[in-house]
Amino acid sequence: MVSFHPDAxxxxxxxxxxxxxxxxxxxxxxxEFCSKCRSHVQQLSDLGAQLMSRLEVEPMPVDEQDAGDDGFDALMQRIDAGDTGMSISPAPAPAATARVSSANPLGLPRVVQKLASEGVQSLKWGxxxxxxxxxxxxxxxxSRETALYDIKAGGQMPEHEHRGEEITVLLKGSFSDAEGKYxxxxxxxxxAGERHQPTATLDTDCICLVSLEQPVKPSSVWYRLLEPLVQYRLSGLSN
Ligand SMILES: [Zn+2]
Incomplete structure (x- = not known):
């Protein structure tokens, strides 16, 4: 059961x-995994729409209204457009949950499938x-770095400290660190400043979607050995 949610x-x-x-x-x-947050977003959207109607703003052009019918479609358009600055519409997120099918053998969320349209295996895995x-x-x-992480069953990530905010969404499997199990x-x-060392559970691989504000600061010898590779991977980004 999902127990860690985005805050208000x-x-x-x-x-x-x-x-x-x-x-x-x-x-x-x-x-896509959480009906509770979906209904929160729906309520916020309804509230936003009420406020907008009270302000009696000019009606939106028809094509933008269409995009507003489904926040997910708007997000997909934003991805297609390479983030042209178009906002995600104040609309409910998709009601459909990620399903396992032949086209989506891992049952990953639609938004992740979209990012890896040739399939997750077609991404350049290092x-x-x-x-x-x-x-x-x-x-x-x-300046954020976005990536999929795949931690082998029982595998341990190097301990690391964050220089900025890190968001991790668990897409498959589970992992734990000193704070709990996810x-x-x-x-x-x-x-920023928090250190942790995630470990995948023994029975299954763990796949996560990660968004990093800043590159992590290595805090173990093991990770320092990898640093040239990691720095190469991050070249052209925030540093
Ligand atoms: Zn939630």
């Missing part, structure tokens, strides 16, 4: 279209040590 600010900013695309994708992925693979996703020019759908936020 994330949901409000999502409904208002104020999140960076990388963060919005993480919230959208969570919403191997880091025995148990960690990372596939960077370039989605826009913002399962599919959980939306976990870590802040």
């Amino acid at each position: 600010k994330f949901l409000t900013d999502f409904a208002a279209g104020n999140l960076a695309l990388s963060e919005a994708i993480c919230v959208a992925a969570h919403l 191997q880091f040590g025995k148990s960690l693979r990372i596939a960077p996703i370039r989605i826009d020019s913002e 399962v599919k759908g959980d939306f976990v936020v870590r802040h």
Whole structure:
């Protein structure tokens, strides 16, 4: 059962279209697993619509109204457009939950399938040590880094400290760290200065969608050995 959710600010900013695309994708992925947050976003959207109607603003052009019918479609358009600055419409997130099908063997959220339209396996996966693979996703020019992480069953990520906010959405499997255990759908936020060392559970691989505000600071020898690779991966981004 999902027990870690985006806070009220994330949901409000999502409904208002104020999140960076990388963060919005993480919230959208969570919403596909979480009916509670979907209904919160719906309420916020309804409230926003009421406020707008009280302000008696000019009616939106028809094509924008269409986009407003489904926040998910608007997000997809934003991804297609490479984030042209169009806001995510104040509309409910998709009601459909991620389903396992032949076209989507891992049952990943639609927003993630969209990012990897040729299939998740077609992404450029880099191997880091025995148990960690990372596939960077370039989605826009913002300074956040977006990536899929695949931690082998029982595998441990290097301990690391964050220089900025990190959002992790669990898409498959589960992992734990000193703070607790996280399962599919959980939306976990870590802040600058926090250190942790996630470990995938023994029975299954763990796949996460990760949005990083800043590159992490390595805090173990093991990770320092990997740093040239990691820095290469991050080149052209925030540093
Ligand atoms: Zn939720």
